Amino acid sequence: MKSSVIVFPGSNCDRDIAVALEKMQFKNQMVWHKDTKLPKSDLIVIPGGFSYGDYLRSGAIAGKSLIIDEVIKAANSGCLVLGICNGFQILTETGLLKGTLLRNKNLKFINKDVQIKTLNNETKFTNKYKKDQILKINIAHNEGNFFTDTKHLDELKKENLIAFKYCDENGNENQEANPNGSLENIAGILNAKKNILGMMPHPERMVDDIISNEDGINLFSSLLN
Amino acid sequence: MKFSVTVTLKKDVLDPQGKVVENTLVNMGMNNLKSIRQGKHFEIEVDENDQKNAEKKVDEMCKKLLVNLIIEDYKINKIS
Amino acid sequence: MKFSVTVTLKKDVLDPQGKVVENTLVNMGMNNLKSIRQGKHFEIEVDENDQKNAEKKVDEMCKKLLVNLIIEDYKINKIS
Amino acid sequence: MKITEQIIDKHGLKPEEYQSIKKLLKREPNLLELGIFSAMWNEHCSYKSSRIHLKKLPTKGKQVIQGPGENAGVIDIGDDDAIVFKIESHNHPSYIEPYQGAATGVGGILRDVFTMGARPIALLNSIHFGDPKHPKTKSLLNGVVSGIGGYGNCIGIPTVAGETKFNETYNENILVNAMAVGHAKKNKIFYSKAKGLNKSVVYVGSKTGRDGIHGASMASAEFDENSEEKKPTVQVGDPFTEKLLMEACLELMKDNSIISIQDMGAAGLTSSSVEMASKGSLGLELELNKVPCREDNMTPYEMMLSESQERMLIILEDGKEKKAKKIFDKWDLDFVVIGKTTNTNKLTLKFNNKVVGEIPIEALASKAPIYSRKWIKKKPCKNTIELKNLKKIKIEDALIKILSSPNHSNKTWVTNQYDQMVMCDTVQRSGSDAAIIRIHNKDKAIAVSVDSSANYCKSYPLTGGKQIVCENWRNLITVGAKPLAITNCLNFGNPENQEVMGEFAECLEGIKEACEFLNYPVVSGNVSFYNGTNKKNIFPTPVIGGVGLIKKLSKPLNHSFKETNSSLLLIGKTFGHLEQSCFLKENYSIDEGMPPEINLLNEKNNGENLLKLIDKNLILSSHDVSSGGLITALSEMSISSGYGAKILKPKKLTNLIKYLFGEDQARYIIEIKKNNSTKVEKILKDNDIYYENIGYTQRDFFEIESELKINVKDLFKINNEWYNTY
Ligand SMILES: Nc1ncnc2c1ncn2[C@@H]1O[C@H](COP(=O)(O)OP(=O)(O)O)[C@@H](O)[C@H]1O
């Protein structure tokens, strides 16, 4: 499977995701934001980091870059797109995903391992997980507080577009288990066609037991499925 | 021509920052504080003599980049 | 009584954010843009009928919390 | 402009220093030249008070590739890998503007490391605040922590370890020390020494603004009531630009374009150009009209003294400009040839086609003043503390007091604000004795830790100096790393005060003795004097940052208990030394007496043999015993793991308070499988190591035989409360 990782000035999880993709046998290419052509790919990843310093609003400026037009075209023609952390923020800024990511409720950057629950395991991104499987995944962000209007929220629920929710060790979605104030503990969502996934947690940080755990591996192997 | 743009969160959008600022001020003893909302402020100078045109330009900047219309409102004012 | 407070970076202070926003707007084709500076904006309502007192309160909030006097300037305006 | 006494004073120069300047120039300097002298001759850049003492430090060893004197130290970790690291202070700016001060501190130390051709792989910090009750402490803590995180998180380098301490001695002068660690290929290290005539001197990075003018001389002056007025010298950091600068520099370093490279740190363009020229015994000519400026009408004086961040100076090989410029264009950074190397041995500054300043390089560098300041020896304190004269206290209460104190509370409130995982090589994050970072794509790793003990150093600097080196070495040992070398940040008061200078001299003597004995050389460092206000000086606070090597990374070792029913051994002898202990300080506010003595022979023997046990895979978890004594160390092992422990009454030392809270040195707690006991004990005996069997791990309860029994969950709560309610 061919993947492309888009690199913006200020992206800083680009190497991490590339390492994870290569470990999972993807044929990966890095794509510089000034490029106007996207190599043919089955998966496009927008990595985490601080594109353009997160100035103005996180993801806003990257959302206006040249390459993004190509990403939008590819997405609209069904290519799989994965946005992680800053990548998720960029996807909402381009409109590929609805909703937005506000500042964390406590106004602080948060880095820690949290539990998330797989709500929808019938997607290209999640089919190797069990329904309601609890994963322990690292988060690292300032603006991860998902917000959207009631109409969109209803749509997310009705169409089963919520991929992951924050939860505690036992799978309860309570406020204590919500690290950043996200609406209904939402950690990751899909678009209506389910070919785009945006998520705040970092699956690429969880593919190596010596560093953390391997809870992120199945996200990549789902894609290969 | 110079304009100021004020960008604020829409009423029904949660404003965690505003809340914290409000609480902090109240804790600091500012008990006459009724409410506080925080937003962004831009000062934009454009090279354009026609006010209509200039305003249109600024409006375009807002719509295209400066404002996230899903969660934010904005107001444009001419300063000079 | 309602006030608006505008907080801007002092003149000689580096404004990395403004620079990036400016470049982006120019790259997007807004070539009449001469300059853009970004700051913060607050809308503050205080429970106080005397304008002098109210203004003093708001000024105190600015000095004590809202403004970083070392790198920022601020302006208070009465709105209503 | 005529140079008046007042102008000289404003530049922080003493009248006799001005006389030397005139002698060296054989004329009066103009204002630009005076500014340059003041920037180069101040304490921060010239090390004029510290140099003669620093010379004594051991800086050599088989593992050392580059010792002090370059942007950062370089050590050999085998194969073709080198580690580049340094620590630096940003105390004064952080007190004035905590967020930006701390952020630019991180930015500055990162540049020191990537200038040498290394990709930064870890950040550490040592931060010291005043009394938590002091009105400024809370906002300073908030600002500094978010500033450190703000910069490191954005640029994408994990912040993995550090220390956060509180003591009223820092009420008016906090300490913010940042350390950066990078990885380079051994044969691809870059230095600042200029070489060759007529080579292009290139300015890259951000534009120059009017910020931070005279930052370096500010760091060399005490604060007083007027320091508020010095505020405009604060710089604003731009981690985004630094990220671009770092990537651009590392990209340019892939081939052989660079002759020499130097970041613009304190004293900006001045110190970077002088340093390059002085090391290469060359001259440098700069055309100041070419300097990229952020503001209109900047004067040569402002350009030369600005401390705008995220800038570098590079000397290029002939004909490489085009290719180099292309790289910087790609990253949207300025790239301008602003001068050339000359054979004049002078710094020549041209502006509007006129020479506006010309100074012999040696006058700014090797001929800068060096002082052998008077100092007095600290007298040992004869007082000892008799427990029987103190109000009786229950062990449980004393322990709770310590675990819930600001200094011993769990630091996750701090460390959760730092991205510790980015780059995906962090094997051990904050929370253990040392962090472990894997070398990318290899199965080896380094361990890193920073440590200080201001109370010990204050009460008896010689012992204190030795102690911090040893504590730092122990922290690396406990995670299974062989300690290789250190960097140090020496935070002291006013060097013109003889007592302060004595503290400095003796701390350094202590550091030297320990480093020599342990073969733990100093490869880089930084001195920060004038920490204090109005004659009130801070406690002497040298901070040691150590790097160790884990040759073969298997299961990382840390201080969390691993299972129930394993044996707990205490390595090293317990005498029950309570003077200067956290027990007396937290429970009785007593801070008299001598710190615990250091026996370097035992340190070395205990540490090296623990490493052997670790290499033989005999250790489940290990932790050094430091502030708070045995009981505190054991509690930490419980709290971080959720497992309890049962500690038996000691056979020898009968006073339980002394036994549990004494801070005797060279001690470790190890957890081992019961059936490995014989093997482990034999090795310890064979190597003349004193050890005791102190108990075993168990489920749920932390227990001292017939003294106390607390649920580990409660201990956890006690230990985690303070920050969240502060
Ligand atoms: N400011 C900080 N930044 C990063 N890590 C920190 C900071 N303060 C404390 N820590 C981490 O918290 C843990 C406990 O610190 P400390 O009690 O000083 O450890 P030790 O006594 O072993 O040196 C360590 O892992 C340390 O790295």
Ligand SMILES: [Mg+2]
């Ligand atoms: Mg320790």
